[in-house]
Amino acid sequence: MFGEPVETGSIKMTGAASARVEAAAKPAAAAATNGDTASKPTAAKSDTTSKPACDRDAFRVIVDVGHTAGKPGATSARGAYEYEFNLKLATLIDHKLRDAGFAKTVLLITKDTPYYAGLFKRAERASALSADLFLSIHHDSVPDSFLQKWEYQGVQRSYSDRFKGHSIFISRDNGDYRSSLMFAKLLGQQLKDRGMKYTPHYTEKFMGHRKRILVDADVGVYRYDQLIVLRNNRTPAVLLEAGSIINRDEELLMASPEWRGVIGAAAVAAVENYCAERSSATRSVERPATRSADRRTTGSGRRR
Numbered sequence: 001m002f003g004e005p006v007e008t009g010s011i012k013m014t015g016a017a018s019a020r021v022e023a024a025a026k027p028a029a030a031a032a033t034n035g036d037t038a039s040k041p042t043a044a045k046s047d048t049t050s051k052p053a054c055d056r057d058a059f060r061v062i063v064d065v066g067h068t069a070g071k072p073g074a075t076s077a078r079g080a081y082e083y084e085f086n087l088k089l090a091t092l093i094d095h096k097l098r099d100a101g102f103a104k105t106v107l108l109i110t111k112d113t114p115y116y117a118g119l120f121k122r123a124e125r126a127s128a129l130s131a132d133l134f135l136s137i138h139h140d141s142v143p144d145s146f147l148q149k150w151e152y153q154g155v156q157r158s159y160s161d162r163f164k165g166h167s168i169f170i171s172r173d174n175g176d177y178r179s180s181l182m183f184a185k186l187l188g189q190q191l192k193d194r195g196m197k198y199t200p201h202y203t204e205k206f207m208g209h210r211k212r213i214l215v216d217a218d219v220g221v222y223r224y225d226q227l228i229v230l231r232n233n234r235t236p237a238v239l240l241e242a243g244s245i246i247n248r249d250e251e252l253l254m255a256s257p258e259w260r261g262v263i264g265a266a267a268v269a270a271v272e273n274y275c276a277e278r279s280s281a282t283r284s285v286e287r288p289a290t291r292s293a294d295r296r297t298t299g300s301g302r303r304r
């Protein structure tokens with residue numbers, strides 16, 4: 001479960017911290033703009049097709065491993081930590097992207113820091129690395145009120161078989177919402193094409209403050225505007241909850257290399273499609289990024 005600890009509320013960056021983000025972000029914004037002007041109006045790189053080709057050598061994806069070794073996120077129905085699931089799946093996606101020619105891919109493993117500082121750091125890294133896309137990998141759980149007890153290998157554990165399936169989140173406050181949405185839809189489509197069903201339960205009243213707006217009901221894209229790694233990110237950013245590890249059956253599925261392979265293949269196909277399509281799409285980096293930067297600098301202090 002990522003919902004609870006990532007809610008930011010009044011968490012703001014200090015002036016110094018956001019200045020650091022600003023400084024780091026400039027080359028990224030410049031690079032993105034250059035990329036646009038280089039490829040969009042002319043499409044000159046390709047004489048035979050109308051769509052600009054994807055330059056895989058130049059395209060950088062950051063695959064973010066959700067949580068840290070010391071603060072490993074949710075606990076599965078069998079007592080395993082979410083971080084281990086995240087690390088395995090993110091590592092596989094990183095390998096597959098490199099195999100597919102995306103040589104600049106970065107696997108982002110965040111060291112143990114105070115929790116919120118770590119979240120800001122992820123977004124900072126994305127800017128500093130001039131990334132084109134930020135994909136955060138998580139595995140889901142449920143609110144505590146849904147938990148039931150069972151015994152596994154002589155130890156009493158918590159589980160809930162009530163929900164299963166993946167979900168995809170984007171933030172309206174991301175520096176490039178339109179591109180975030182574009183990639184989120186492509187990822188959702190690839191998962192759907194492989195027979196995976198997203199979980200619809202985030203729209204339900206009983207989710208309380210965890211209730212989300214379903215932006216795309218066909219492929220399961222939700223809005224989660226407050227998520228720091230998405231919101232404080234100038235890079236188009238998407239968070240994937242790959243499945244529910246508090247669900248006893250789905251935990252086994254998520255632990256299997258075969259299933260990881262399926263999700264990994266979907267992620268790589270989505271990146272390929274995104275890389276190919278983004279040149280022909282209108283990107284709106286500057287204005288929303290400036291707005292959210294302004295909002296950040298109004299913060300009066302950092303809680304952690």
Ligand SMILES: [Zn+2]
Binds near residue numbers: 082
């Ligand atoms: Zn998580």
